[in-house]
Amino acid sequence: MSLSNVSADLIWEITRSQNSYLVKRTTGGGVQFSRDPLNVTNKHSRKYAGFVNDKAVGVVPGEKGAVVVTTKKAGSITKPSARYTVAFGANKTARKTYKAIARQVAGYRSDLLKAAVARASAIRRSQRAVKPEPAQKLRGNAAKKAAASA
Numbered sequence: 001m002s003l004s005n006v007s008a009d010l011i012w013e014i015t016r017s018q019n020s021y022l023v024k025r026t027t028g029g030g031v032q033f034s035r036d037p038l039n040v041t042n043k044h045s046r047k048y049a050g051f052v053n054d055k056a057v058g059v060v061p062g063e064k065g066a067v068v069v070t071t072k073k074a075g076s077i078t079k080p081s082a083r084y085t086v087a088f089g090a091n092k093t094a095r096k097t098y099k100a101i102a103r104q105v106a107g108y109r110s111d112l113l114k115a116a117v118a119r120a121s122a123i124r125r126s127q128r129a130v131k132p133e134p135a136q137k138l139r140g141n142a143a144k145k146a147a148a149s150a
Helices: 008-015 094-106 110-127 141-149
Strands: 022-024 032-034 057-061 067-071 084-088
Touching: 057 110, 067 094, 067 110, 084 094, 094 110
Parallel strands: none
Antiparallel strands: 022 032, 057 067, 067 084
């Protein structure tokens, strides 16, 4: 969120302790996370907060194995539907998908490049089909007994 007469730093200072995206945990030393869709690391910090920054990047899973990259247009803060979204890699290799995402993010916010590619990698990994586990081979005396009876 950015208004012409209010700085992003002021917005962050006002909303950092209480906002709808904040997730506070009592375990693990009181760590704080963010559910902001334009936060690529889900860390509650000024650098990654999508609702505060004029330029923000979000990476979410898409349809049929795609990865959707959403960037925020600075001029359309009151129109969430005017965000710029691009789907990558529904039927492409992982390397081509990551390269395309890196190319788009590098020209927009290069400090989020590694985080965006890492998020896309985790999404692609989660979309893969799970391989069935092979049957466990018998070892030692159990294998000898099974071979002798067969």
